[in-house]
Amino acid sequence: MSFPMLNKQALLGRTCRFAVGKAPRASIRPMASASPLTFSKYQGLGNDFILIDNRHSSDPVVTPEQAVKICDRNFGIGGDGVIFALPPVGDTDLTMRIFNSDGSEPEMCGNGIRCLAKFVADVDAAAPRKYKIHTLAGLIQPELLADGQVRVDMGEPILEGAKVPTTLAPTQGSTVVSQDLAVEGRTYKVTCVSMGNPHAVIYSCDGNTIKIDDLDKELATLGPKFERNTVFPARTNTEFVEVVNPSHVRMVVWERGAGRTLACGTGACALVVAGILEGRLERERICRVDLPGGPLQIEWSMADNHIYMTGPAELVFSGTVRT
Numbered sequence: 001m002s003f004p005m006l007n008k009q010a011l012l013g014r015t016c017r018f019a020v021g022k023a024p025r026a027s028i029r030p031m032a033s034a035s036p037l038t039f040s041k042y043q044g045l046g047n048d049f050i051l052i053d054n055r056h057s058s059d060p061v062v063t064p065e066q067a068v069k070i071c072d073r074n075f076g077i078g079g080d081g082v083i084f085a086l087p088p089v090g091d092t093d094l095t096m097r098i099f100n101s102d103g104s105e106p107e108m109c110g111n112g113i114r115c116l117a118k119f120v121a122d123v124d125a126a127a128p129r130k131y132k133i134h135t136l137a138g139l140i141q142p143e144l145l146a147d148g149q150v151r152v153d154m155g156e157p158i159l160e161g162a163k164v165p166t167t168l169a170p171t172q173g174s175t176v177v178s179q180d181l182a183v184e185g186r187t188y189k190v191t192c193v194s195m196g197n198p199h200a201v202i203y204s205c206d207g208n209t210i211k212i213d214d215l216d217k218e219l220a221t222l223g224p225k226f227e228r229n230t231v232f233p234a235r236t237n238t239e240f241v242e243v244v245n246p247s248h249v250r251m252v253v254w255e256r257g258a259g260r261t262l263a264c265g266t267g268a269c270a271l272v273v274a275g276i277l278e279g280r281l282e283r284e285r286i287c288r289v290d291l292p293g294g295p296l297q298i299e300w301s302m303a304d305n306h307i308y309m310t311g312p313a314e315l316v317f318s319g320t321v322r323t
């Protein structure tokens with residue numbers, strides 16, 4: 001399948017089907033000299049991204065340093081990352097790459113891939129409803145649903161501790177489940193899961209279950225202590241989770257390379273897997289994960305061992321920026 005090149009006027013001038021009210025046209029002050037770059041900003045549960053149509057070349061048109069600048073919420077467009085739609089690899093429809101707002105490159109982004117699926121559909125109304133997208137985490141397949149949500153086949157979770165990666169000692173076979181980790185004078189029980197990118201999931205601390213509301217104030221100081229802990233050689237995303245019932249949880253997240261965000265799709269998938277491994281959640285049921293920006297539905301399928309994530313993605317605005 002091939003997509004036409006981005007219809008810039010369609011995205012720049014349209015009344016957005018997905019945004020609330022009329023999509024405003026961005027007016028961004030020039031940041032430097034170079035030629036203007038067309039972008040569209042999307043968000044999935046408040047996890048926001050600058051989307052760039054890069055299908056003419058396998059090399060992203062924005063460098064990691066430029067990504068840091070345009071993600072800046074005061075001096076740039078503002079975003080948790082920059083996502084590129086790149087030419088396909090092998091039997092896929094396109095490739096996704098992403099730079100975090102600190103310029104680092106993660107393997108995958110759950111909310112981002114829902115945004116990318118919507119972006120591609122906005123470019124080409126005749127595009128299929130389901131895409132095969134090549135990522136650094138392998139094949140990921142988003143599908144646009146009739147109700148406007150996006151359901152994503154996120155593939156299988158990686159449970160082997162060394163591959164997450166973490167140097168924490170495994171507790172169940174090669175998997176790190178409820179392992180002790182001392183941080184700032186407290187002992188956290190950590191379960192490590194990779195969705196292509198690394199996650200440390202925490203349901204309890206010092207023998208007590210996590211209370212999300214209590215964590216709010218300390219997340220900004222606590223998060224980096226996990227992200228840069230030496231037991232996570234590739235750094236880590238960290239999710240703190242409170243169980244409402246065995247198919248409903250609440251969470252807050254500190255993301256590798258982006259800090260506190262309103263949502264993390266791969267994190268929601270990882271924490272459901274961790275909750276099932278810890279015996280707190282039921283695998284037979286779809287789990288509702290309440291993130292700060294809203295809910296996601298997560299299923300760890302017994303049939304194919306894949307994780308399925310369903311949630312929204314919306315166009316915020318389109319514009320041009322000088323990088």
Ligand SMILES: N[C@@H](CCC[C@H](N)C(=O)O)C(=O)O
Pocket residue numbers: 047100105106107108109110111112197198237255256257258261263264265266267
């Ligand atoms: N917010 C994303 C995850 C983005 C990547 C992450 N910061 C990392 O470095 O692994 C999501 O929705 O999954």
